[in-house]
Amino acid sequence: MTAPVADAGSTAGSAARPAAQETGDQALAIRNALAAVSAGLAQRFDSDPDADIDRLLQARTGAVDTQVRAAWASCLPVDAPLALFAVGGYGRGELFPQSDIDLLVLAESDAQLAHGEALAAFVALLWDAGLPVGHAVRSAAQCTQAAADITVLTAMLEARPLIATVEDMHALQVATAPNQVWPAREFFGAKREELRLRHARYEDTADNLEPNLKEGPGGLRDVQTLRWMALRIVGTGDLESLVAIGQFGADELATLERERRALSRLRFGLHLVAGKREERLRFDYQKLLAERLGHVDNADTLAVEQMMQGFYRSAALVLRIGERLLQRFEEQIEGETAPVVIDHAFELRRDYLAARDPQWPRDAYDVFSLFAVWAGHDAVRGLHSQTARALAESLSRVPAFQQAEPALRERFIALLRGPHPVHALERMARLGVLGRWIPAFAKVSGRMQFDLFHVFTVDQHTLAVLRNLARFASGIVDERFSIAHEVWPRLRKPELLLLAGLFHDIAKGRGGDHSELGAEDARIFCSTIGLSRADTALVEWLVRQHLLMSVTAQKQDIADPEVIHRFAGKVNDREHLDHLYLLTCADIAGTSPKLWNAWKDRLLADLYTATRLALRRGLEHPVAGIERASETRDAARAMLATLGFGDDDVDQLFERMPEIGFQRSRPDQIAWQAASLRGVATGETRVRARAVGEHAGALEVFVHCQDRDGLFAAIVATLDRLGLAIQQARVLDGPNAMIFDSFEVVPIDPRCPPGIDEVEQRLAAVLDGPLDRIKPTRRTQPRHLRHFRIAAQVGFDTLDDGRTMLSLVCTDRPGLLADVTQAIRSEGLRVHDARIATFGERAEDVFQLTSTQPDGRDGALDETQQEALRDALLACLEGDR
Incomplete structure (x- = not known):
């Protein structure tokens, strides 16, 4: 290792450099001595959980001091006009096992020139001994100049003398004094x-x-x-x-x-x-x-x-x-400045909210009043430090809600109904009040979940959900949530949704189903603080069912009328649907900044709209497939008419499309696909892509081509190579053995999404060539995924329509879907639908599959085929990539 040179050195020196052999021996001695100290400190750290950490840090600092002084003595003459200081963390006396050793040599310019070679030898000796030394050689004047960089000054503020006189110490203090710099x-x-x-x-x-x-x-x-x-x-x-x-x-x-x-x-x-x-x-x-x-x-x-x-x-x-x-x-x-009086209890001091009574707070009601006044003056800089300290010292006066007086419970409800209720809840959480008021919240404060799906602690996730709800309440249109601003004004009592958000994850970490346990907590809380039975029941239901809409949208085919009918039956009315939709959006977006995307926005909006229609029709009148197809056909025809398509053109295009598509697709999708087929000959390949929402890189991809073995696997592998993650896939068979596949995709790296033209051209080129040469990309597994291993689970269910549903749960990794589709292809099976869901490190994918039956038609997989596919998938998932 090459030793660094001083920032002001020389080409000659008066001290002779130690002989190479002596230097090597001394470096080895220093290394061994410090290794022994480090081993001893590690043993003390491991053996005594109550060991004073400051003593360990000081012991390491002292051991390094001894060796640094010894190295100095071997390289510099005793009478050299140089001073040595420890600075930074070393100067503070806090040396952790791998901390840097920061040194400052204080010397005037002539001394720097005279002893430059000796100083270089000193630093080299420490580096050879394995010490990570950072050093500077400066005169007092140079210290003042260097201190113009506040980071340099900060390090020197904690200078501790190793080899220095009182005069040296005074010189350094003067050089860095406030009247000189900063x-x-x-x-x-x-x-x-x-x-x-x-x-x-x-x-x-x-x-x-x-x-x-x-x-x-x-x-x-x-x-x-x-x-x-x-x-x-x-x-x-x-x-x-x-x-x-x-x-x-x-x-x-x-x-x-x-x-x-x-x-x-x-x-x-x-x-x-x-x-x-x-x-x-x-x-x-x-x-x-x-x-x-x-x-x-x-x-x-x-x-x-x-x-x-x-x-x-x-x-x-x-x-x-x-x-x-x-x-x-x-x-x-x-x-201080003259205070501005707000009311009899509070005032502003330099724009900080402060209690006027020196004995504040006299009871918990005073505490809740503070947050009410704060919410009403939301632009203040914060809470005055004296009031904040008084609040901290009086937290024990805040009772749990079950022991509180009715007036205090009513005060809390008033907070939820007043201005900026989410800001009030955030402040109560941050300052420790919310955990006293709701003890269950204190238990999840700082609680993490060791996975990649929940990127925040439970309490911080809960507050993020509440902040999302506050955005919906603001009335400002957020393009990320296409209809949330329309739904929020219909809420009868918005505070009920805030309570559901507050309690939805409050039972995490207790064992059992956190939704059920949290619902019971919510019921007890709401009934105790005086909410009506109906309001309590709504909050309880929302907490119990807060995952229902997300699971339905991401794991089931919401274009299937039966799925919509079942979901509407669980929701039961428009009020429950409105609340659940908003809570679901806020929950998903509050789980991870990367989790919410255009696909999820549209998926939930589509489920909300379809369910609202089902509720309006009445649950005793489920939407029949034929009726839905007719409505979709008429709506798509009207859209095409605005684009200049005549009725005859539309009829011809619709005849080329699969009938089931009119039941499973939205009118705008049908119109877009039909328009894409204009001028396309029978048997000709056509690939089209379009942006979805306002999210960069989110696309809907439509593929129309001749059906053949391995087609789905080739499309998936190509999209993967393009850096696109598939969120949903629908595979439909049209007339003349042509397929109508559609894919919802988002970029793996949002910073560099592929363009629409690139996607269309690359896919079209692949589909017009031999498919056997298209293989999944091999990628290195990201570091963070190595620590989260989920045992692969493969399940099969036979559906009423003669298909087999494959359910797959496993550890996510780059190229997973491409590998899975290759395994399905290797078994000679066809994919008809795919629902792709990723939750942190956990992938939960669902496919609808068929196999060719003896009579040539597609049908469900038999037990032998299921076992063969299971083995192929497990080999793919558990194999060494």
Whole structure:
């Protein structure tokens, strides 16, 4: 390894470089000594769950100090006019197993020139010993210049002398003093903006699947930032000093220090497990770290979920306390202004909401009143730090809803019916009030699910669902949800939908069906706080059935009148349908930013529209297939007429199309496909694609060509090669052995979706050539999928129409659908319909298949064919790719 050179070195030096052999021996000695220390610290970490993490960090820092000083002594003369400081985390005395060793050599220019070679030898020795050294050589004046970069200044603020005199220490302090560079006001503003941008990089939440312990919101960097600000503004990085001057509460300090130690313990263990400098709690390490920390799986919660819940709760508290201290720093810099009175209880101080009564809150009613006033003044900057602290100290006064007085229950209902109710619920959750009021919510706070489908903790997902509902309520049209803005105004009592959203996942992690358990929680809550039986029943039903619409839309053929009739029978009336549609949209979109797409939007909108029509007709009058086909035919004819098609042209085009298509397709699809066939000779291939909604890259693809073996597998493989993921496929047989296949697709990588022309040309070229040469693309499995293995499940059901339904549940991976269709093709089977659903790492796909019967007609698979296909699929899914 080449040792880095100092940023101000020389070509000559007065100190002789140690002989190569001596240097090598000393480097080996340093390496061995530190390895022994590291092994001992790791053993202490593993053997004692209660070991003081600060002592471990200090012990490692002390061991490194010893070796760095020894290396300095072997390379530099005792009387050299040079000073050595530890800076950054090393200067702070927090050396984790894989932390960098940041050093500053303070020396004037002539000393730098005189000892440049010796300094290079010193740094090289440390690198040879395996220490990840970062260093700078600067004079006092150069320190001032370099400190113009606030990151450099921040590192020097925590300088700790290793080899230095009192004069050296004073010189460095003077060089970086506020009157030289970055006065307190500018430093605070820059650091606060730096914190904001850093949080934004992590989507302003610590509740990610693979959070960053150091840089993420609520991580160790947040604690360090508070110390840096204290150093610049107050003159001390010791937060205990802030307690003495009234800037910080003793309870706040105790909480912050407790959570810092918890985060530090996680980071120490992560470095041990990773064996390298790693700050992200990646899936690669989560299970290993949970085991190393002593967590054990239980009936309801995996060990890794227990560990992660601890992290999320620590991060939330760091964020909460950090907000208060930042505000106090701001007050100290800018000073107080005259308050603006809101009412007898509250006022604005520098646009922060504050309680006027020094003894506030006197009871829980006062607490709920705070959130009501806050909702009515939604533009305020936030909660004043003194009021926030008083609230934190009085959380024990907030009873659970079952023990609350009627007046307090009515106050909560009024919050839901008042302005900005979702903002009120979010603030109550963030500040710990909602968990006191609804104890079941406290249990899911910070609770993760170890999968790739739920990218947020349960409480953060719940709040995301509520925010989506607030968007629907705003009246602003969101192009991602095509009809939500039309449905919301029809709600009789919107607060009931908010309660359903609040409770829909509240029973996660208890074992059993969370929908059933959550419905019981919702029933008890609603009846206790005084809702009517009818309103309580609606909320209970929504929680129990919150997955019904999603499952129906994604796993069943909603173009089948029988499917619509069964779903309408479960929904039963328009009110339940309206609420369930909005809750389903909000739930799916709140599960993962990548989960909602144009296909799901249209699928749910189509199911909603078809069900509304069925309810209007009456459940005793289900829509017959022939009647639906006639309606679709007439509507498509009208659309084609606007495009200049005459009745005779339309009749000829419709005769070329499969009759079942008029029952299974929407009028706009029929019109589009018919128009695509204009001028196409019998037997000629035609491929068309069109954009779906406003989502970039989402397409509907129509394929019309001569039927032959392997056709479906070739189309799937080509779409996969184009970077398109199939969400739904419908395969229909038309007259003259022509197929009418349609595919709903979304880009695998939304940043570079293929264009419509490219899709049409590539597919057409493939279909006009030999299909045997089209094979699935081989891709490397993404890192994150390796940690989530789902045992493949293959099931078969024989349908009334003589087809066999194949149900497949397995671990998702790139090219999965292409491989599955190849396995189906290898068994000589035909695909007639496909429903593709992916939930994080879990793929749940459904296919309708037939095989050629002895009489030449298509029919259901017999047991021998089912077993052969099962074996082929398992070999495909479990084989080494």
